[in-house]
Amino acid sequence: MNNLVLIASVLCVMALAYQVGLTRSRALAQGPRRLHSRPGYYGVLVALWCGLPALGLLLLWSLLGPQLVEQLVIRQLPPEVLALGEREFATFMRRAAALAAGNRVSSGGSEAELAAAAHLARLDSLGRLILVAAMAVVAVAGLVHARGRVSPSLRARNQVERVIMVALAMSSAVAILTTVGIVLSMLGEALNFFRFVSPLDFFLGTTWNPRFSTSGTDSQGEFGLLPLLWGTLMVSGIALLVAIPVGLMTAIYMAEYAPPWLRNVAKPVIEVLAGIPTIVYGFFALIVIGPFLSDLGDLIGISIRTTSALTAGLVMGIMIIPFVSSLSDDIITQVPKALRDGALGLGATKSETIRQVVLPAALPGIVGAFLLAASRAIGETMIVVLAAGNNPVLHGNPFEAVSTITVTIVNQLTGDMDFASPQSLVAFALGLTLFVITLGLNVIALLVVRKYRQQYE
Amino acid sequence: MTPTSASVDHSRRRDLIEASLKRRHARERRFRRLGLGAVILGMGLVAILFASILMRGVPAFWQATFTLDVHFDPEVIRVEAKPERGPGESEADFRERHLAWQGQVGMVNWQQLLDRALMAELGEVEARQARDLRALIASGERFALRDRFIEDPDLLGQTRSLKLLASANVDVWLKGNIDRSLPDHQQQLSAQTRAWADALHDRGVITNAFSTALFLNPDSRSSLASAGLAGAFMGSLFMMLVVILLAVPLGVASAIYLEEFAPRNRLTDLIEININNLAAVPSIVFGLLGAAIFIGYLGLPLSAPLVGGLVLTLMTLPTIIIATRAALRSIPGSIRQAALGIGASRVQTVFHHVLPLALPGILTGSILGVAQALGETAPLLLIGMNAFVANVPGTPLEQSTALPVQIYLWQGNELRNFFEARTSAAIIVLLGLMLSLNALAIWLRKRFETRW
Numbered sequence: 061m062n063n064l065v066l067i068a069s070v071l072c073v074m075a076l077a078y079q080v081g082l083t084r085s086r087a088l089a090q091g092p093r094r095l096h097s098r099p100g101y102y103g104v105l106v107a108l109w110c111g112l113p114a115l116g117l118l119l120l121w122s123l124l125g126p127q128l129v130e131q132l133v134i135r136q137l138p139p140e141v142l143a144l145g146e147r148e149f150a151t152f153m154r155r156a157a158a159l160a161a162g163n164r165v166s167s168g169g170s171e172a173e174l175a176a177a178a179h180l181a182r183l184d185s186l187g188r189l190i191l192v193a194a195m196a197v198v199a200v201a202g203l204v205h206a207r208g209r210v211s212p213s214l215r216a217r218n219q220v221e222r223v224i225m226v227a228l229a230m231s232s233a234v235a236i237l238t239t240v241g242i243v244l245s246m247l248g249e250a251l252n253f254f255r256f257v258s259p260l261d262f263f264l265g266t267t268w269n270p271r272f273s274t275s276g277t278d279s280q281g282e283f284g285l286l287p288l289l290w291g292t293l294m295v296s297g298i299a300l301l302v303a304i305p306v307g308l309m310t311a312i313y314m315a316e317y318a319p320p321w322l323r324n325v326a327k328p329v330i331e332v333l334a335g336i337p338t339i340v341y342g343f344f345a346l347i348v349i350g351p352f353l354s355d356l357g358d359l360i361g362i363s364i365r366t367t368s369a370l371t372a373g374l375v376m377g378i379m380i381i382p383f384v385s386s387l388s389d390d391i392i393t394q395v396p397k398a399l400r401d402g403a404l405g406l407g408a409t410k411s412e413t414i415r416q417v418v419l420p421a422a423l424p425g426i427v428g429a430f431l432l433a434a435s436r437a438i439g440e441t442m443i444v445v446l447a448a449g450n451n452p453v454l455h456g457n458p459f460e461a462v463s464t465i466t467v468t469i470v471n472q473l474t475g476d477m478d479f480a481s482p483q484s485l486v487a488f489a490l491g492l493t494l495f496v497i498t499l500g501l502n503v504i505a506l507l508v509v510r511k512y513r514q515q516y517e
Numbered sequence: 518m519t520p521t522s523a524s525v526d527h528s529r530r531r532d533l534i535e536a537s538l539k540r541r542h543a544r545e546r547r548f549r550r551l552g553l554g555a556v557i558l559g560m561g562l563v564a565i566l567f568a569s570i571l572m573r574g575v576p577a578f579w580q581a582t583f584t585l586d587v588h589f590d591p592e593v594i595r596v597e598a599k600p601e602r603g604p605g606e607s608e609a610d611f612r613e614r615h616l617a618w619q620g621q622v623g624m625v626n627w628q629q630l631l632d633r634a635l636m637a638e639l640g641e642v643e644a645r646q647a648r649d650l651r652a653l654i655a656s657g658e659r660f661a662l663r664d665r666f667i668e669d670p671d672l673l674g675q676t677r678s679l680k681l682l683a684s685a686n687v688d689v690w691l692k693g694n695i696d697r698s699l700p701d702h703q704q705q706l707s708a709q710t711r712a713w714a715d716a717l718h719d720r721g722v723i724t725n726a727f728s729t730a731l732f733l734n735p736d737s738r739s740s741l742a743s744a745g746l747a748g749a750f751m752g753s754l755f756m757m758l759v760v761i762l763l764a765v766p767l768g769v770a771s772a773i774y775l776e777e778f779a780p781r782n783r784l785t786d787l788i789e790i791n792i793n794n795l796a797a798v799p800s801i802v803f804g805l806l807g808a809a810i811f812i813g814y815l816g817l818p819l820s821a822p823l824v825g826g827l828v829l830t831l832m833t834l835p836t837i838i839i840a841t842r843a844a845l846r847s848i849p850g851s852i853r854q855a856a857l858g859i860g861a862s863r864v865q866t867v868f869h870h871v872l873p874l875a876l877p878g879i880l881t882g883s884i885l886g887v888a889q890a891l892g893e894t895a896p897l898l899l900i901g902m903n904a905f906v907a908n909v910p911g912t913p914l915e916q917s918t919a920l921p922v923q924i925y926l927w928q929g930n931e932l933r934n935f936f937e938a939r940t941s942a943a944i945i946v947l948l949g950l951m952l953s954l955n956a957l958a959i960w961l962r963k964r965f966e967t968r969w
Contacts, residue, residue, distance in 0.1 A: 225864070233788075245805070245809035246806075313552025314556070335892075335952075337948075415548075436797070439798070440799070470898050
């Protein structure tokens with residue numbers, strides 16, 4: 061919260077600096093020479109000079125300060141503490157930090173801990189004091205400097221605009237940073253995992269039995285990816301079997317046959333379907349579709365479990381129908397009218413035109429849409445968590461429960477967050493697999509769609 | 518002979534063509550019906566989904582509630598008078614005395630007050646039936662009684678007619694959500710409790726009243742009937758605030774950069790491909806990212822709405838960027854050229870002319886992005902937001918859960934008969950919020966849509 065107060069005060073000072081710059085440039089504007097920019101820009105420039113360096117200092121301290129203080133404290137520690145093992149030492153530092161923050165720790169805290177805590181607290185407040193002083197100095201210096209620079213020939217607008225441009229460019233770097241973050245964190249933790257389990261056993265293993273996550277014991281589970289991958293493919297396959305025919309036919313009907321009023325009603329309804337949270341679909345699968353399928357199975361003499369690959373796949377199919385149909389709709393309407401007119405002119409019926417001319421022409425785009433739908437199905441989590449039954453065994457029966465990659469990630473990483481056991485780390489290896497699969501599908505799909513677009517531009 | 522053969526040929530050909538035409542037209546009709554069937558199937562599925570959720574969920578907005586005269590008996594409530602802050606007393610001393618008093622109040626046997634109120638309705642009850650009696654009222658209500666007394670100590674010695682929640686099992690029994698013909702050992706409630714519940718219901722002591730608990734209470738495990746959505750709602754609200762404060766400005770800024778300023782080069786291409794791919798990355802991967810970086814590396818607290826908001830920010834960023842770019846692209850070049858022509862700089866052109874015109878589109882896209890974030894569950898499970906939290910969070914750093922996660926938690930509750938309806942009610946609340954956000958977006962689009 062203290063940082064918030066600091067930021068707020070910097071913002072106040074910036075407002076003041078803006079006024080200073082504004083008044084100064086207005087005064088200059090009375091003079092003989094015309095200002096290069098409007099007075100507001102001078103104000104903003106002065107405010108930036110005043111505020112940015114101070115905020116930069118704050119950021120720097122937040123990033124480096126804690127480590128610096130910790131290093132200084134460690135240097136002062138008595139040797140018997142430094143001789144502690146890695147884990148005990150971490151505990152010691154944590155307890156000291158808690159004490160320094162004014163919290164109580166169990167059993168009061170030893171003398172060394174109390175001393176370290178006092179040292180920590182002292183250094184911390186000292187550091188903060190220096191920080192605030194430095195920020196004040198920098199802010200005032202920036203203000204004075206910038207005010208001195210205000211003159212009719214100063215290109216204030218250009219400089220302010222350059223700052224704006226840098227800020228805009230930096231925002232678009234966040235997207236890149238996210239990807240980098242995903243790849244690095246997954247890769248790092250997955251490599252940690254592969255120190256416990258060989259990649260060969262992971263990617264080619266046919267048994268999934270991670271045991272309990274008790275770190276430090278030698279009970280090494282079996283982490284075979286194949287049952288999960290198979291479950292994922294089975295559920296997604298069923299989903300696509302549902303979604304592709306229905307979605308494609310809907311798209312064709314909407315694009316080619318539907319009267320405008322129907323289009324106006326049905327399109328928003330389908331969009332609503334796309335906006336429903338997946339947890340709702342999962343619940344729907346669990347309480348409506350699952351029991352329904354199970355009863356249906358009893359009726360025709362097949363045993364269908366309430367939570368099974370079929371239940372999850374069916375509902376997931378319903379979920380991606382709008383996705384398939386709106387993508388295909390866009391692509392079908394992009395096919396040039398000349399192609400249709402040509403076919404109709406030769407005497408083809410409408411359906412013949414669609415099947416033999418429009419669809420082949422739109423095929424690459426539609427395939428792209430299917431791939432995107434497949435990638436969405438593979439990455440879908442909540443429906444399978446609720447409705448697939450979590451049974452990580454390699455089998456080919458869609459009426460039985462299965463488990464998928466996403467379900468297993470959730471199972472392995474909820475509850476305790478222990479980054480030292482293979483039981484938790486495997487989630488990142490699975491996540492990496494998932495990321496690579498969906499990324500591959502997306503890249504291919506985007507390439508196909510892009511190629512298709514060029515064809516008709 | 519030739520003409521005859523030609524005419525025979527001709528008529529045969531006509532027959533052939535007519536036959537094939539008939540076939541082709543039949544096929545045309547079939548195809549068309551197939552398409553219509555797909556549309557009807559899609560809409561029918563939406564209808565079934567909504568109908569089944571509404572059917573199960575709507576009754577849960579009303580809950581079996583007692584109207585009882587509770588006597589705040591001074592014999593039972595033996596506590597000192599509520600401390601008043603004396604002259605010259607320091608704030609800390611007063612707070613300490615107040616806490617001590619509250620501790621005293623907490624020791625009072627509030628259950629006894631409830632028991633007596635019930636016995637006033639049912640007549641004296643034998644001691645061995647005390648358990649049956651206590652199964653009637655939700656166990657959290659005695660604390661509600663305590664809190665009411667702490668609010669208003671003048672209640673001492675008075676009798677008030679209070680609305681008290683019936684226990685979850687009584688609610689299930691009275692609503693008929695459990696098979697009434699099941700034998701005793703399969704029933705959650707004893708035969709005596711069921712008989713009482715029916716009798717009280719017939720006499721109008723238990724009525725089906727609108728459940729404010731669902732909206733005003735946080736989640737509860739000890740008193741299932743009083744479990745509510747308030748905690749999850751606040752958690753979701755905090756997360757949405759984080760998303761709005763971070764994702765919208767960042768997304769709009771990067772869209773402006775990419776659409777209006779970025780030089781066409783490899784790097785820009787890379788960013789663009791990257792954003793398109795990020796939009797299709799499964800949401801759970803963002804949860805893994807949050808677990809590894811925000812919690813594992815930066816050491817932010819588990820289950821905090823702040824972390825959830827950050828994860829959702831990263832997840833919705835691509836959606837907002839793509840929507841904003843589309844909105845910017847729809848502004849015709851003539852606007853930009855006009856501004857540039859009279860000497861505005863590129864930054865001025867964008868911020869003074871293009872951006873205001875694109876605002877409706879940007880708003881629509883942002884609202885849809887926020888709605889998407891509101892309904893997201895999977896990444897939140899990985900950053901510990903599925904922990905059970907029994908109070909309403911006051912800051913974005915406190916432990917909390919979120920609406921969709923609450924749905925996930927409730928659907929897994931063992932008392933299926935009660936929570937199936939409760940979960941559906943929570944879903945109705947969530948869908949209501951999301952649909953109103955969507956409707957707002959559609960309204961904005963319609964209201965401010967400009968065709969250039």
